Amino acid sequence: MRLLCGLLLLGTAAAAQSDYPRLHDVVGVASNDVLNVRAGPGASHPIVGELAYDSRAVEVIRVEGNWGLVNVHELPGWTSLRYLAPRVDGDIGNVPRLICGGTEPFWDIDIRPGQSATVKTPVNYEVGDTFSVGLMKRAYNPLEKWVLQGGAGARDLSVVVVKAYCDNGMSDNEYGFDATVIVTGTDGYVLSGCCELAD
Known part of the structure; x- marks a missing residue:
């Protein structure tokens, strides 16, 4: 017993x-x-x-x-x-906002699931690339992964977020999510960094 x-x-x-x-x-x-x-x-x-x-x-x-x-x-x-x-809505599947970023090159993305995501890189940091996006969706496998997809005209956005230790190289902060951002279409790019939950 x-x-x-x-x-x-x-x-x-x-x-x-x-x-x-x-x-x-x-x-x-x-x-x-x-x-x-x-x-x-x-x-x-x-x-x-x-x-x-x-x-x-x-x-x-x-x-x-x-x-x-x-x-x-x-x-x-x-x-x-x-x-x-x-918070009741404080987990990655329910938060109103997710902010990710990284270095080499310096970039960030401000995600509002179900609404929009704006990616800023050194090439377009003042304005950024804004995409309409869906909600975060859980991809079930041994690692906890979440996927967000969206688009803007002829360009598509995919963000894969994995629950894992992450160091973005910019600060001493510790992050609990690792992210890969993929933009396809004209002038596409792939970025890697860390994410934090936000309001």
């Missing part, structure tokens, strides 16, 4: 871990206070940043115990999950 209970608890923990990255809102912090972000998952670690008492759409990348890894001012850090409420 103890073994069965232990296995059930492990399964619950694994399921909870698989829910990340996810957006959260800061809760339970007084309006004259801040939520500390620490160098490690515990109150004994030094403070490396802070979140405002009313911060919204904070992306928790992964968890360790009761602590969540977040990015603050181009630096990853840990904050107590006691003060972070997960």
Whole structure:
């Protein structure tokens, strides 16, 4: 019986871990206070940043115990999950916005699933290429992959997002999604980088 209970608890923990990255809102912090972000998952670690008492759409990348890894001012850090409420629509399949980017070349894409996606590269950074896009769709396989497709005239856009550790080479931030952006048609291109959930 103890073994069965232990296995059930492990399964619950694994399921909870698989829910990340996810957006959260800061809760339970007084309006004259801040939520500390620490160098490690515990109150004994030094403070490396802070979140405002009313911060919204904070992306928790992964968890360790009761602590969540977040990015603050181009630096990853840990904050107590006691003060972070997960959003119902805070997972990759439901968020209103996804922002991805990378280097060599420097680029970014601002995705609003079901609406539009704008890709900016050094060639067109002021205006960007804007595509009408559908919703994020899950591609079921051993790796968790999500696909977004769209178009603009004779050009097509495909974005493949994999739930995996990612380093974009631009900051010390840690990301929970790796992305490949493919534009086909006139002056097509392929880009690789990292994504974060947004509001």
